Amino acid sequence: MKSLLFTCLGTLFSFFAFSQMIPLPEHPRPDFERADWKNLNGVWEFKFDADDEGLTKSWSTGNTSFDKTILVPFPWGSTLSGVKDEADIAWYKREITVDPSWKGKKTFVTIGASDWETTVWLDGQKLGSHQGGYTPFSFDLTPYVNYGEAQKLVIRVDDIRRDFTLYGKQGYGNARGLWQTVYLEARGNNYLEAVHFTPDIDNNKVDVTAYLPDDATEDIKVNVVIKGAPTPISQDATITKGKNKVRFSINIPNAHLWSLEDPFLYTAEATLGDDKVSTYFGMRKISVVNLPGTDYPYIALNNNPIYVQLTLDQSYHPDGFYTFPSDQFMREEIERSKSIGLNGIRVHIKAEVPRKLYWADKLGLLVMADLPNSWGEPEEKMQAEAEYTLREMIKRDYNHPAIFSWIVFNETWGLRTAVEVDGKKENKYLPRTQKWVASMYYLTKSLDGSRLVEDNSICCGAGHTETDINSWHSYLPGWEWEAFMANLEKNTYPGSTYDFEDGFKQGNQPNINSECGNVWGYDGSTGDVDWTWDYHRMMNTFRKYPFMSGWLYTEHHDVINEWNGYWRFDRTEKKTGLGEIVEGMTTNDFHSLVYLSTGNEISKTVKGGATVSVPLYLSSMSAQEMGSQLKIVYELTHTNYLGETSTFKQGSQLVDYKPYIQSTPAPIEVTMPSTAGLSILKLRLEDMSGKVVHRNFTAFEVTGTDKLAKTEVISVSPASFTKADWSKKQWNVLDGLKVNGAGKGSFEYTFDLSGTETAKAKEAYFLVEISAKELFAKDKEKFEAGKDYMLGARAEPSANPNSYPMTDETMFPSTVSIWVNGTKVQTTTLADDPADHKGILSWHHQLQDKKLREAGSYGYLTKVPVSKRMLKDAAKTGKITVEIRTEGEGGVAVYGKSFGRWPVDPSIVLTY
Known part of the structure; x- marks a missing residue:
């Protein structure tokens, strides 16, 4: 997918060019929009206040000269703001002119979000202050407005670090100061604070609640018009004197439901006197039902079970941090998730930008919404901050049909208290805090009974209290998932106390993984590595255990020190290599609702000629009718020790099918080739018309002894090189299964041809698998363990000892020449230093010790002719010398038959 406008804005435009536009010009709240509004994004005057002197020196009047400019709404310190992070307090100012046509209404300035304490003045008149970093707030300008005249709007933001504030992961890029759209709007003299729509699809109606900012001083009529039905539906209600809200129902016959496949939105207008608000909602229902044919509870959309396949979305942009550069970019974020077959995201410990939620609504993608966390202790100020932000999040985002759950806390962050135990300080999740967490669950349910609520997305020894979803986090190497899932299934049942705190127990909640992956499962924190191999093993395993109603992979895109995303931080592609293993296979096959698994083991070593029984597990999470049978089409290909690939066996078998089936079809019996090499059993699941439903494969390292x-x-x-000379470094992997030379240099190999009939050879060539060799940070410096990477401690992406950066759009080529007996025979450019699913052998031979050694890396099969003259010389000396020499600084990696992609060793091949 290519960005249509701003894939990486900072590299496309200079700050000056971009600042001539109004960034993010669209209305920031399509779910709550008035016609009369003015966007104040753009260039503002700006000044840091490191000594906190602006208040005493009357900067609020707007008469003080500010020495910088900043591009609002990008947080200071971000590239797109144009301002470096130099202090904790800063001031903004600009001139505004309020349209004379607004006279007679109330004029407000609204700030979408600003972190943390924000104070606003107009012509020196203080309008108010707000504390909190994630939700919108407004101040009434009306008493001080001179309509049609230029006036000075001044804003002070204090973002001094406070332990009780909801900091989230802002160490990855601080949301300092203004970070969402600032705008003016005209409201009625009596105006609507919020209008919430609660769909009731079972009764073909929607419940509407209209809110005022204060109690009504007299009876006030509210009118709501719903569009999208065959004819508009209009209904009146009255907010009675002394009340600040009214709740009423509107019938919607034959409602057009919002779904992932058809995300239909009803638009609506709510009118209160001279105040009119445009909004929208979706007719959809979130509930829990059993997976058909089982007693497994599943999250349901419109009364139908959903196998949730989600990704953790840290929702960061490299140049804007919490703030995206364009509306198009936000749309593409949603499209990216849908493009690989996911049905939802979890916006992680960040109250998401409303326009991104709008695109989830518009395009049909589910959202789990997190309350941001503090990093302090759960003392009174922190609790107040969390409760306030929770209320404001739900108030703002209530109408987004995409949101299906609220997550109040994550991994007990901000919930532990330092206590003394046996003379030592320990951080404990205390019973009193657990009770407060349970109360936050009930508070959330009271604010929004239409969605599911998690008390705490658990990890690291903490458990649930009261929750609608029995969620859990686990990061494991691929080979550990089978035992983990078997144990979890045994301990997951109504009444179980497993994963629950004392005094609480499991009910009939859906069981989902709400964070998983391999990256944290290896020693030494995160690392940049091919995500597909362990992901393949994990998905194969998950689909064997339908008691678990879904999963959430970490994560959507790389961010700062977490390099485990489907995409890079700049949203460029990572290359999986799947389509070169099985034609047509993509990441979507891992997310197919109908899935054919071969179990956790996706590679094994077998003897040549052995008959292998490949287990099969058919998992359907779809209501789609596809007939009573599907066809499993299989093909066994074999790449021999010369790198030659051929089809060894083909076949098919029928399997019974019905929606939501979970079955174990008869295994596939295959006899392996007798020659050594790499065999791949490629699987296609087809309907009876031949349409491919799903693709998968499993691989076999064959240790055959037969010769060609x-x-x-x-x-x-x-590792049997006779010479090696490298400018940067030379080292071996796994006792020489692969050897590396970084920089400029060469490897020399000597082949003993004594005893061979070289004179009779019709053809001779040198065969080797080689790639470029980048010198990664992990190979030249020690990874700094013990840093708090969650709070943004920086490291090079390749610094972790487990990392081997996955193949992506950035290539690292190396030009090499091959010399035979001192004569240059061939020059070739090795396109990259790749690592992805194609590196089957280098994944297969990893040790199961929670460490990775260049896993997934592989090279290019290189064939270099050896001339008749060279063979004659070899006949005299009994040997041939081959040198692999770089012609630049790109380095060389040499792979053997047990590492990389091709089951070949460096070889001289003679054919007769």
């Missing part, structure tokens, strides 16, 4: 006819191969291991 009329061929003689003289091989050496990669």
Whole structure:
């Protein structure tokens, strides 16, 4: 997918050019929009206040000269703001002119979000202050407005670090100061504070609640018009004197439901006197039902079970931090998730920008919404901050049909208290805090009974209290998932206290993984590595255990020190290599609602000629009718020790099918080739018309002893080089299964041809798998363990000892020449230093010790002719010398038969 406008804005435009536009010009709240409004984004005057002197020196009057400019609404310190982070307090100012046509109404300035304490003045008159970093607030300008005249709007933001504030992961990029759209709007003299729509699809109606900012001083009529039905539906209600809200129902016959496939939105207008607000809602229902044919509870959309396949969305932009550069970029974020077959995201410990939620509504993607966390203790100020922000989040985002759950806390962050135990300080999740967490669950349910609520998305020894979803986090190497899931299934049942705190127990909640992956499952924190291999094993395992109603992978995109995303931080592509293993296979096959699993083990070593029984698990999470049978089409291909690939066996078998089936079809029996190499059993699940429903595969390292006819191969291991000379570094991997040379240099190999009939050879060539070799940070410096990477401690993406950066759009080529007996024979450019699913052998031979050694890395099969003259010389000396020499600083990695993509050692091949 290519960005249509701003893939990486900071590299496309200079700050000056971009500042001539109004960034994010669209109305920031399509779910709550008035016609009379003016966007105040753009260039503002700006000044840091490191000594906190602005208040005493009357900067609020707007008469003081500010020495900088900033591009609002980007947080200071971000590239797009144009301002470096130099202090904790800063001031903004600009001139505004209020349209004379607004006279007679109330004029407000609204700030979408500003972190943390924000105070606003107009022509030196203080309008008010607000504390909190994530939700919108407004101040009434009306008493001080001179309509049609230029006036000075001044804003002071104090973002001094406070432990009780909801900081989230802002260490990855602080949302300092104004970070959402600032705008003026005209409201009626009596105006609506909020209008909430609660759909009731079972009764073909929607319940409407209209709110005032204060109690009514007299009876006030509210009119709501719903559009999208065959004819508009209009209904009146009255907010009676002394009340600040009214609740009423509107019938919607034959309601057009909002779904992932058809995300239909009803638009609405709410009118209160001279105040009119445009909004929208979706007719949809969130509930819990059993997976058909089982007693497993599942999250349901419109009374139908949903197998949730989500990703953790940290929702950061490299140049704007919490703030995206354009509306188009936000749309593309939603499209990215849908493009790989996901049905939802979890916006992680950030109250999301409303326009991104709008695109989730518009395009059909589910959202789990997190309350941001503090990093202090759960003392009184922190509790007040959390409760306030929770209320404001729900108030703002109530109408977004995409949101299906609220998550109040994450991994007990901000919920532990330092206590003394046996003379030592320990951080404990105290019973009193657990009771408060349970009370926050009930508070959330009282504010919004139409969605599911999690008390705490649990990890690291903490459990649930009261919750609608039995969620859990686990980061494991791929090979550990089978035992983990079997144990979890045994302990998951109504009444179980497993994963619950003392005094609480499991009810009939859906069981979902709400964070998973491999990256934190290996020693030494995160690392940049091919995500697909362990992901493949994990998905194969998950689909064997339908008691778990869904999962959430960490994460949507890389961010700062977490390099485990489907996309890079700049949203460029990572290359999985799947389509080159099985034609047509993509990441979407891992997310197919109908899935054919071969179990956790996706590679194994077998003897040549052995008969192997491949287990099958058919998992349907779809209501779609596809007939009573599906066809499993399989093909066994074999790549021999010369890198030659051929089809060894083909076949098919029928399997019974019905919606939501969970079954174990008869295994596939295949006899392996007798020659050594790499075999791949490729699987296609088809309906009876031949349409491919799903693709998968499993691989076999074959240790055959049979030799190829009329061929003689003289091989050496990669580590058996006779000479190596490198400008930067030379080292070996896993006792020489692969050897690396970084910088400029060469490897030399000597092949003993004594005893061979070189004179009779019709053809001779040198065969080797090689790639470029980038010198990664992990290979030249020590990874700094123990840092708090959650709070933004920085490291190079390749610094972690487990990392091997995955293949992406950035190439690292190396030009090499191959010399035979001192004569240059061939020059070739090795396109990259890749690592992805194609590196089957380098994944297969990893040790199961929670460490990775260049996993997934592989090279390019290189074939270099050896001339008749060279063979004659070899016949005299009994040997051939081959040198692999770089012609630049790109380095070389040499792979052997047990590492990389091709099951070959460096070899001289003679054919007769």
